[in-house]
Amino acid sequence: MAQSNRAEELRAENIAVSLRDVSKMYSREAPAVTNADFEVHDGEFVFITGETGSGKSTLLKMIMHELKPTSGEINVLGFDLNRIRHGKIPKFRRNLGIVFQDFRLLRDRNVYENVAFAQRIIQVPGKDIRKNVLDALDMVGLADKYKRKVTQLSGGEQQRVALARALVNKPLLLLADEPTGNLDADTAWDIMQLIERVNEIFGTTVIVVTHDRGIVSRMHKRVVEMKQGEIISDSGEIDPYYEGYDELPDYQDVDADGYEYEE
Ligand SMILES: Nc1ncnc2c1ncn2[C@@H]1O[C@H](COP(=O)(O)OP(=O)(O)OP(=O)(O)O)[C@@H](O)[C@H]1O
Numbered sequence: 001m002a003q004s005n006r007a008e009e010l011r012a013e014n015i016a017v018s019l020r021d022v023s024k025m026y027s028r029e030a031p032a033v034t035n036a037d038f039e040v041h042d043g044e045f046v047f048i049t050g051e052t053g054s055g056k057s058t059l060l061k062m063i064m065h066e067l068k069p070t071s072g073e074i075n076v077l078g079f080d081l082n083r084i085r086h087g088k089i090p091k092f093r094r095n096l097g098i099v100f101q102d103f104r105l106l107r108d109r110n111v112y113e114n115v116a117f118a119q120r121i122i123q124v125p126g127k128d129i130r131k132n133v134l135d136a137l138d139m140v141g142l143a144d145k146y147k148r149k150v151t152q153l154s155g156g157e158q159q160r161v162a163l164a165r166a167l168v169n170k171p172l173l174l175l176a177d178e179p180t181g182n183l184d185a186d187t188a189w190d191i192m193q194l195i196e197r198v199n200e201i202f203g204t205t206v207i208v209v210t211h212d213r214g215i216v217s218r219m220h221k222r223v224v225e226m227k228q229g230e231i232i233s234d235s236g237e238i239d240p241y242y243e244g245y246d247e248l249p250d251y252q253d254v255d256a257d258g259y260e261y262e263e
């Protein structure tokens with residue numbers, strides 16, 4: 001039972017995602033991910049960046065339990081993914097919202113159906129689905145286009161539908177792999193602002209993989225950088241409730257006697 005204790009311990013510490021010494025080898029060639037150690041607290045917003053082939057998608061797929069690590073421990077939302085029983089996987093996935101670069105919408109269905117689908121999978125009562133779907137579409141600014149076929153939407157609108165679908169089940173953790181990779185710069189920024197709003201309003205923990213340096217530098221979030229399968233830097237946790245980093249005094253400016261406070 002030691003392992004489930006570990007999972008419980010992490011929940012008690014409000015750690016949503018924990019990787020300990022995680023490696024992934026697809027073949028006997030160079031590993032895709034090497035000795036990754038990484039924790040994400042509830043409510044955090046984290047970017048994962050790095051050059052192509054550095055292991056970003058592999059890392060994300062292991063967090064969503066689409067891939068198993070070759071070695072190491074992964075705990076996500078109280079589930080020990082090395083030991084999760086097959087029957088528990090749907091229960092685990094129910095807590096995740098996932099967004100991909102290529103939207104992955106059902107092309108023969110309309111906007112409403114694409115979002116409602118996610119609710120039907122988890123067997124939400126029919127009477128609740130309509131409200132939940134329209135709320136999710138409203139949040140991404142697409143409630144008025146709910147009848148539209150997805151093939152008649154712009155790329156940015158399609159990604160909004162995908163985001164509504166990812167959020168309609170009110171996930172604890174949103175995972176996005178290059179969600180703005182197919183969008184122009186302005187549309188990309190809008191989508192990223194929406195994801196930020198979800199993080200701020202609902203406290204959803206967010207992990208976004210992107211190689212868009214412009215967006216990363218404008219957003220002022222925690223940044224984890226990968227290179228050749230390794231995490232080479234991590235800017236560290238940013239307290240989501242603390243505002244006003246710009247106003248903090250520089251430590252060098254505080255002399256040994258400390259500050260003199262004006263009463
Ligand atoms: N299914 C697979 N089978 C074998 N090797 C794979 C597989 N998927 C990825 N790889 C290899 O693992 C390494 C990491 O790939 P990954 O897709 O995680 O990189 P990435 O950082 O997401 O890259 P990109 O920015 O191009 O999406 C690469 O060397 C890649 O060729």
Ligand SMILES: [Mg+2]
Nearest residue numbers: 056057058177
């Ligand atoms: Mg990738």
